Amino acid sequence: MGEILEREELLKKIEKICVKARANKNAIDMSEILESFRQSGLSEEQMDNVVRLIENRKIEINPVVDEAAIKDLEAGKAKASPDDELLPLDDESFLKEESEEIDLDAVDLLEGIGTEDPVRMYLKEIGTVSLLSAEEEYALAIRKQQGDEAAKQRLIEANLRLVVSIAKRYTGRGMSFLDLVQEGNLGLIKGVEKFDPEKGFKLSTYATWWIRQSVTRALADQARTIRVPVHMVETINKMSKMQRKLTLELGYEPSVKELAEHLDMSEDKVQEIMQIAREPASLETPIGEEDDSNLGDFVADANVLTPESNVEAVMLREHIDSLLGDLKERERQVIVLRFGLEDGHPRTLEEVGKEFNVTRERIRQIEAKALRKLRNPVRSKRIRDFLT
Template structure:
């Protein structure tokens, strides 16, 4: 009965007064307080009239993000009573009330989204994902439970943003429960970083969250990002990450020259070995057009046992090294 009376009183009040005017008077103080969370131009834009609004929209210096922030700055906040009124109507299918609930809380999304900057998504992308969470919160909010909508919406906004970061910035996706645990450690790390004068260690994070250090180290290891080797090193640099990775196969010029000489003369030197020796080496190491084969495969192909093939290979390599060294080269890494 009490719920019906409240609905009737609010419906009657909406006929006698302009709710927009009521919002302007009741929320002006809170708008001033929240102006710290949005650019100064947003907080000061309200009340200047359509001319100021058009000037903001037409300003060529505003980028897409700033333009969006300016736009939402004109949406008035709702009081607790208005939240109940509009959310009840939204649950009954009133689209205008649903839209009013969404537009009045867009700045809450921006405030939360800013906490996730430098996590792999742009601010606009974070806001877009957060807005999806806000819409979901409007659809699920039950005004009869007695708490403010912003408290309820914050959970949904954070969930959608964190899930988007997980899905869109990781090459290897992590299970949801792992991401949630990881976020606990990351939030603890950010909290410690604000208090300390250095980046918090795994031990300090573990102490704060009362978890084993091994767990923290393992979870933080999952937070490492996979970068493309073609990623530029900087905005003004043409050098990519690949350019900074040393070539493990590249040796000094002298070694390269030796390998080149051996490669160019190997076939000639093989002809200087007994025929059976050169054939075993050719089949074992994929020379002279043969496929590289195991000892068993070579033995099967030339009619010898595995052990006999091994003995021939050892003897052939010894003789080949002698030939190579007589030509002034090192046979240490021959056919490795």
């Protein structure tokens, strides 16, 4: 790994990428960005910030769409793409399923999902949309390239079942089914916009890449209470996969040291990734067989005083008030203001001086005299036990 880039050099690289993207209709492939920073030594979070900086400059970042891989999928040969590493959870069966062309006629829209009214209504609606033949798809795609919005809309509607088929595979990962479909539909729209019928592959195969990218990006951004950068998701996936592999090989959960050795990372880095990968627990989580208690009932609040501490605090306050009662009224007021004994907000000499319309030096003298009185052994004995 190369040395971490200096800020100026980093910005130059980003600008170079943006210049290249502007020459390509303000778009660039993610693979080109990753290649540009491959030897940069940037962390996952820093790399994610680089991607956001590029996006903030109105540059559209395309997922890695390999035309050769698409043709392999149509031919029935599975080939992993760099995007597979970005899936929020490892899904080894996905490529096997994806290697077969999805038959939209055979898609059972209700299989494997809940049948709540909004879901059923949506699935019923898209189920009425007729599918396209290869000839119709090609003709509509040509018209779409010529700016025909109606043709673009027809291509989108004819492939909504594809989104449902893919969205089913990601249920139970922190987002509702309809939210997954919504994100997948956004990916489908982008796929239709970029589809070129002259490339020789079907829209459904090409759009699959965009749908998956949109869904997995949404899961990384929205599924967790605390967002994990997309590049860190990739690292978490690799670690989880290695953890499962070692568990099968060793017959027990691998230690941090064993994981670090197999992942070629430091133990501190592995522990950091584990910490990031942890899901936060809700304080409302039921505890016990009868579910009559919540987790929050058993979490100690460090800011709450124990009964003993509370009694001591009350007694200390009473003794302090008694000590201050031995002072002259002005001396007592100066000490109270200087140390914030009533409101917890200590004042400066100048602030107290303005209160009494005297100089800060006069306040310092009054304070010093009052403190000498309070330090008298006879008086200070009253609170000495509280300070030991």
